[in-house]
Amino acid sequence: MGYRNESPAAPVNNLSDYVIQVENVSKTFQTSDDDKVGALENVSLDIRHGEFVTVVGPSGCGKSTLIKLIAGLVGLSAGRIICQGEEVRGLNTKVGYVPQESKLFPWLTVEENVAFGLDSKPYSKQERKERVRHFIQLAGLAGFEKRYPSQLSGGMAKRASIVRALAYDPTVILMDEPFGPLDAQTRMILQDELLKIWEQKRQTIIFVTHDLVEAVALADRVIVMTHRPGRIRDVITVPMTRPRNIFEIHRQAGFDEAHARLWNIFRHELNVRDNGANPAAEE
């Protein structure tokens, strides 16, 4: 059941509008000689330029696999992924990737970390310096340029990790539960900062999370995935206006409906799993 969702406003014919096109992608992992685990099954998805898309689903639904496939870090079993009109084969250097943990290079300073992606791009020395300065400022890390990651707090490291991915201007930023391990307050502050940064840059973001509130609060569209093997269960368009106030997101018009819709699907999804109607779900 290929599920291609185009939100009503999308100009369906104009393919160049899509920065990422996932077409009937499946991924199975070989666990042993004749044992296969389906991680993704027949996933289709189009993402427009400048869109903020979140992907939610129960753990083990292959949402991380999906963005690893888009990044070309993992090879796909069937289907194809097109990034800016080109099929992804091997590593996709058009994307920026923010992993679950910050994964700053601990042997490089904050400055060198942020500059890492710039070196392979045709920036002049001056431009490069200017960009690094700008993004460090954006992350609120001015004054910490010469620090090593081990000397940063968790939140600072996270921000540095995000601007490292933004700094070299990739077409798409992939984020794999970047705020997962943080405490609630830090999380909210970072969500707020992420939105502020994004509103300036409007790069396309695909953001994986298991937090429904986060999914709705950040996104233009929320992709809901089923339990393993991952399929796209539904796509919800979030009608909230921007800029959004993360700290009072519940009061914003549109949040409740979107969240309720999402929760309905999710609850149903969890029930399906409990009834054992989906045999693949029994690990």
Added chain:
Amino acid sequence: MSSMCGTTAPTRQLKSDMSTDRQSQIRRTPTLSQPGWRRNLKIHAIRIFIVGGFFLLWEVASGRWIEAFLISSPSKIWKAFLQAFQSGELINNTWVTFQEIGIGFPIGALTGIWTGYIFGRSKALADIFEPIIIALYGVPRTALAPLFIVWLGIGIWSKVGVVFILVFFLNFFNTYAGMKQLDQEFVDLARLMGANRWRLSFRVILPAVSPYIITGFKTSIPFSVIGAITGEFIAATEGLGYYIRAAAGVFRTADVFVGIAVLMFIVILMNKVADLIERRVLRWQTQTESVQVQG
């Protein structure tokens, strides 16, 4: 010689103990804390007192409680040192040993690190050669010294060979162990950010593995000296090992101690250089992880 192998670890231990001690003391009693230099001075004074006391005891014991030809004495060793130094004998022999280490050590360390890196990067190579290298590792490498003499003669090249083989394996194994621990996500991230092969190696992989590389490098320092001396013990016409063995053969114990003292000095010197390199390479680490593959 076994005391020489141990010199690095205990001094480092002591240093770190001292610094933590000092910090906790400052925190506990800020008013009573002493300035750093004064405390350092005290530590140095106690150390000099202990070492001085030991030499004094040695001097007194020699010839009184223990036969002088067995343990010599500090004053005789000093005299022997001056004599050997003035005759040029000591300098010549030291220079020979120094050359053996100076050639064998860097080549062994670099090829060891390089091989460890290559094996870590290529699964095929690792699969083919790993069992072979582990089998070779099982051979006590100093036992290969006579073979090197057979192959390369009794000049410096056989000792360079022994130094090389000892140093190579320690560096190889530590680097390879580090490569196995390498976080693939760092590599993936760097490649996504467009890092080419060169940047990937020198800006990402080698720095990531550098704590392991440094450990191997530092561990191999005393072993390089052991290698050179073992080679010279077996067959040589010059070098500190030859000098020590020749002196021991005719019970010139003082000269034996002179040779040992010079060897100690070489190890200390090499450790100092290694410390400088370590501080430079690992300055991003707040604490040096204790990772080690023993040789």
